[in-house]
Amino acid sequence: MSRCHPLFPHRALWFSLSLPLAATAQAADGQKKNLETLTVYGQESKLELEAEQSLTPGGVTLLDSADLFQRGAANLADMLRYVPGLWVASGSTGDGSYFSSRGSNLDAVSYDGNGVRLMQDGLPITAADGNNHNRTIDPLSTRYAVVARGANAMTYGAATLGGAIDFITPTARDSAPMEFYYTGGSDNLQQGRLTAGTVQGQFDGLITLESRNWDGYRDHQEQDRLGVYSNAGWQFSDAVSTRVYFQQISNDQELPGALTRAQWKDDPEQANPSNEVGHFLLNVDSWRLANKTVWDIDEQTSLTAGIAYEEQDLYHPIVFSPFFSLLIDTKQTNTATTLRYNARRGDHDVMVGLNYGVTEVEGGNYSHVAGVRTTRSTKVDNDAESLELFVVDRWKFTPQWTAVIGAQFVDATREIRNETVSSGTVRDPKGDYDSINPRVGVIYQINDEIALFANLSKLYEAPTLYELEDDARGNQETLNAMQGTVAEIGSRGSQKLGTASSWNWDVSLYLAHLEDEILSRDDPSAPGTSLSINAEDTLHGGLEALFSARVALGQSGVHSLNPTLNLTLNEFSFDGDRAYGDNELPVAPRHFIKGELLYRHSNGFFAGPTFDIVDERYADFANNYVVEGYELLGLRIGYSRETWEVWGELRNLTDKDYITQVSVKDSIDPSTDPAILTPGEGRAFYFGVRFQL
Template structure:
């Protein structure tokens, strides 16, 4: 495929920036945190930028980037990535049945029925890619409780990580012995048999080395039949300071996760009993499951050459065993049993020269899938029907420059080169017929942006970027023809800042508007005649537009700030649609709601106590491409409370306080019928409590 150049001239970008400045709006970097985090441990080894440096870098990005403070996230129950992403605007991440299986989309990525894929967002751990080389996130779920914080770079703003994805990238920064207490034990749980236990021990050795080990176990009975989960994991990392400027860190992860899957229901089944499982999913029939065993090792070395130069290099390897019975009927059944091996490497070099801040680097990954598809009965393999041999590799090269060409102006210019190879091979064991597909995908993706600093605490920004995303091997395998890569352009305009409200109070905001025109968006539709099978193709033209906003405040109720209110609200409005399609006109793309609002209003006392309500509003969304099947909107209320001091943290949380029936997630059809089993009900009234002790 040929390289493409940016289509819109620089003049358009400059005029848009000047128009934004004329509005004289005020802004902040928009941190997702409820209060300032204090780091009281010993000095942090330079394996990561550090919290304050990370926040400064966010302010130098001409687009939406969200900072996720895990200390704030853990003020309530954290059961999955849904809870970690709760206040990230523009991200829709519902759990399909309350367990670790989460469908997530950012700026309209992954809006199709191929839930197995989970593409469109690149997951990283300390800058090292965790997502497979083809962009697939199936089973690649990072434990948010093991992170100190995370940075979610939306859409094209993820170029600083080299990511070539529509939805962007999220980088989880791991806790180490330098920012964790020597010993901590946490217990939490509550409704639906949820029990989560974590033990962490860490030690710093004379300033030249450190180590941390976390052992955790999760049990979940579920709010639906056939919904149990058992997960046990070990997370460990250790650092060595090789010199005053060079340090290296090793990571080891082992996770065993067994989940029963209740599958989806029809509208009539939801009305009759939303807690039931699909009849084909139960024991004695399909016994649908997703059992995963993951082993991962990684290393990252950092060299702080001097105060203006920094070099990072890392490697990782992961092996994943998957046992996944997912389709069952008297005529057809499907059990996926395979081994996935992912190998990756990355490098980043940062060099500040005068008013220029250069960043260059690369990501390279390889993924191999060996296994096959089987018939089964009640989750036990019977006859192997096909053999699978898939391969993918992706190389992402990137170069960026932040140039402060005037006191209040910063120009960001960059480019990304992507070279991707995809190969899929399936052998029918009954006939020996071989089905193969392979293709190469190459692109050059430029980016240009401007930031204007209106004041010390207020800025506006604008950017124009090219988008590119190659298909996953699953999409290529399911395609009716050879698939093209998705490409397009996105224009973004926004503002971030904070302002004082009186003497001891302040408020802040981060608001971004974006408009993307896409060619060849890859969309998958489940085949109604063969559930579990997908047909994937390219759409001609689509538009992804939206507004993402995070509003926060810290309001002192007394002169000494002993009593405070800390409201926070995350708002997402989007318009994802076809653009004058021959068959679908300007229909809305299914899968994501048009409007989402999530918020809380917490009262806080200086002794560490907090209490207040939470609210979620999710608008209607479609479940098919012809826009004939609507999933209803819903509003949920909750309560959250807790207290913490130096050694203890306790919390209590009630969700869905008024026990509203709602649909958490759903699959997508080309044309959905009322009788189709595509709905996954959300959790009923639920209550959780937790306690953590830190030495």
């Protein structure tokens, strides 16, 4: 587990190598001590990740999945609830979430979630063109997640506006030998997971089987999902280890679609009539095989190499009318390789890295009748390649000061080949993109617990294949890459409050000036599809703050209050645009607050309220259409012991009607009522229980 993070891998490996030896030595003392050894191992892994976080001069959040087994966590919106700077919203599908980091992906195209590089154990799972199309990350199959926002993801090699998220896999060495987890609740949710693992000397293996069925809180939203997640590791010697990962998911999902304001006011649980008549679906079958091998050359030097291959089949009826219908039926293959060389020499800690990926999409666009494919209208044969080379030096030039200096080279190609079957007409734009992106930062460590940081970095992101396909001009030209400069300052740390209390903070303030930001709007001639453009100049700025505390009630520490608060302020706007002036960019609210206040007892009992405060936002570039803000109230309760736990969660206690997602348009006439609103979930109750053997 501790070798999963791409930075400073060697220290964690030495620890993991010592684990089976320590466990063997203590076997005669019984099972209890063996379990204690595993617990220490997991804690050490987290300490390693926190050490990496402390060496980044910007916003990075570390998530521990232990919390996810004490509340509902069906999708990324649930998992990333307490990550500042990320606007994550669920609504149209059971597992899918729209997410934007520091204003990335503000076109709100849910099927092309670009702007954030997704990774598993340091290996890319985002396609080579930058899209996260239908990628289903299972939060409960993650031990930790590291969220590096914006340019702070350079140590992952990510050339994106929004940064990177690395989902770190649990292994048999930091998991119980057997675990069962069940979740149920509103709208007939039924989810079961069975996990089994083994450690045999230098070998370990873990496998999880999952089944999920859900009717959905809206009409035509039913989901059926089966998943298999597994990994196995071998430690060939004290210096060399390898791990293989395999994942297979089959997910069938009905799509309820967006509503007009009148439809939403009348019945937020209804589906768009076109979605029901056209039987809109998002069915994805995918499998992924990956490997990562680590060589500790010496105590100061290590080399990590990885490769991943994925296939996914998409069946996606999305538009239906008497005049036009669209069903996307494609097969996408993704191949990715990574290399990381890490060396510490004196006060310098240097990482040199490489990411290379290839994506191929074959299939076509079809007409359909009620979700049944008929005639192919367009033959699709698209390709993308991406190469990222980067070097980062963390130079501790005094005991309190660390300079972070880095640069990234990006070379990418995008090639679209769309052939209209009826006429044989071919549209085949091809784009080449390259850039050098420097970064400089500094960290001032006030003491062991408190740090200040700042950085100045270049941002760069090439367009995705979908964005090129959707180019509003519809000719052989290609969109420009997005690029800009971002400045950031902030602080993170913790401080004791008396003898048994403490509080923690992570605060970042940033401002970015972007050129050629790619924005998309709904195609008026084919609702449900989009058109993409390059905007001239835009500004992205914000304040990201995460606060948490443990406030002991009395001297014993048996009782405590544990508040958590995610506060994000956004300022995303055009900058002197010829058409839109200084208008605000749509989709992301100006501010949002997500928090909870839990009472905890040392015996494992916890309970308390949760709350969401979300400001209004626009749904069009002209700022004519305002989507109302909202406030939500919930309640969590549970009991957690060493080998079992149970929890319950009541969401949207007041049964508030609100909007979770919107589809973007150029300009909306206030006298019209377009179908662009996706309602959020009404009052709902969920519960879960976990047993470990």
